[in-house]
Amino acid sequence: MDADIDADRAAVAAANQAFYDAFEAGSKEALFEIWEHSDRAQCTHPGWPILRGWDDVGASWAAIIDGPQQLQFVLTNERVEVEGDVGWVTVDENLLSNMGGGTVSAVNVFTRMADGWKMVSHHGSSVLPDLRR
Amino acid sequence: MDADIDADRAAVAAANQAFYDAFEAGSKEALFEIWEHSDRAQCTHPGWPILRGWDDVGASWAAIIDGPQQLQFVLTNERVEVEGDVGWVTVDENLLSNMGGGTVSAVNVFTRMADGWKMVSHHGSSVLPDLRR
Numbered sequence: 001m002d003a004d005i006d007a008d009r010a011a012v013a014a015a016n017q018a019f020y021d022a023f024e025a026g027s028k029e030a031l032f033e034i035w036e037h038s039d040r041a042q043c044t045h046p047g048w049p050i051l052r053g054w055d056d057v058g059a060s061w062a063a064i065i066d067g068p069q070q071l072q073f074v075l076t077n078e079r080v081e082v083e084g085d086v087g088w089v090t091v092d093e094n095l096l097s098n099m100g101g102g103t104v105s106a107v108n109v110f111t112r113m114a115d116g117w118k119m120v121s122h123h124g125s126s127v128l129p130d131l132r133r
Numbered sequence: 134m135d136a137d138i139d140a141d142r143a144a145v146a147a148a149n150q151a152f153y154d155a156f157e158a159g160s161k162e163a164l165f166e167i168w169e170h171s172d173r174a175q176c177t178h179p180g181w182p183i184l185r186g187w188d189d190v191g192a193s194w195a196a197i198i199d200g201p202q203q204l205q206f207v208l209t210n211e212r213v214e215v216e217g218d219v220g221w222v223t224v225d226e227n228l229l230s231n232m233g234g235g236t237v238s239a240v241n242v243f244t245r246m247a248d249g250w251k252m253v254s255h256h257g258s259s260v261l262p263d264l265r266r
Contacts, residue, residue, distance in 0.1 A: 044238045047261035086219035105177045107256045123240045125258030128180035
């Protein structure tokens with residue numbers, strides 16, 4: 001049981017890392033592969049309202065990846081939880097970019113599908129500099 | 134199966150509503166009752182870094198409820214998903230307060246425990262006025 005949980009946690013952590021690797025590499029194909037393409041896919045970018053459904057979520061990521069920002073992530077403070085077929089990861093995205101840096105706190109939800117763990121929800125929000133630890 | 138999922142969704146929606154009712158009523162006791170008091174409890178308030186563990190999470194809610202803001206919530210755009218023993222809710226918290234209003238987009242994660250669905254993760258972030266729909 002504990003070994004299974006450790007393996008599940010490692011698999012969710014790997015899916016989460018693959019998401020940020022795809023983002024950093026600017027690969028829409030790789031980033032889309034991480035996501036569940038369904039109505040329940042949802043995403044809240046920093047300062048944005050909730051986007052629901054893969055059509056809107058995927059379009060937002062396509063626009064971000066096609067945009068002018070070149071991002072590099074240093075992930076810190078990661079924590080992975082798994083309960084059955086659902087995993088959730090909280091992590092600080094420390095961003096270095098050609099348009100300035102900052103820290104975004106994120107919570108990512110994954111579900112176990114036939115072809116691996118897929119992201120169904122991403123929510124990121126900017127950490128105010130005064131509150132950064 | 135579908136009836137079970139509908140019942141689970143309704144139960145998660147009720148737990149989510151109870152959280153906001155407790156917050157609006159300023160009842161620490163009721164709000165604490167909704168949360169899982171564990172190491173994996175985590176919370177990101179708007180603009181804040183991630184808080185981990187019930188001690189820090191609970192202390193933050195105690196400070197907010199003991200604070201000067203009187204909040205009223207109008208919840209819109211709610212969506213509830215359940216997979217096994219995990220539920221997640223995304224919702225817009227439209228806030229009316231004696232210190233101004235605004236919209237916070239939130240994602241709340243619940244797990245099914247012996248005594249009902251308990252919140253294990255809350256992440257809220259302010260929606261920028263220009264991006265509000």
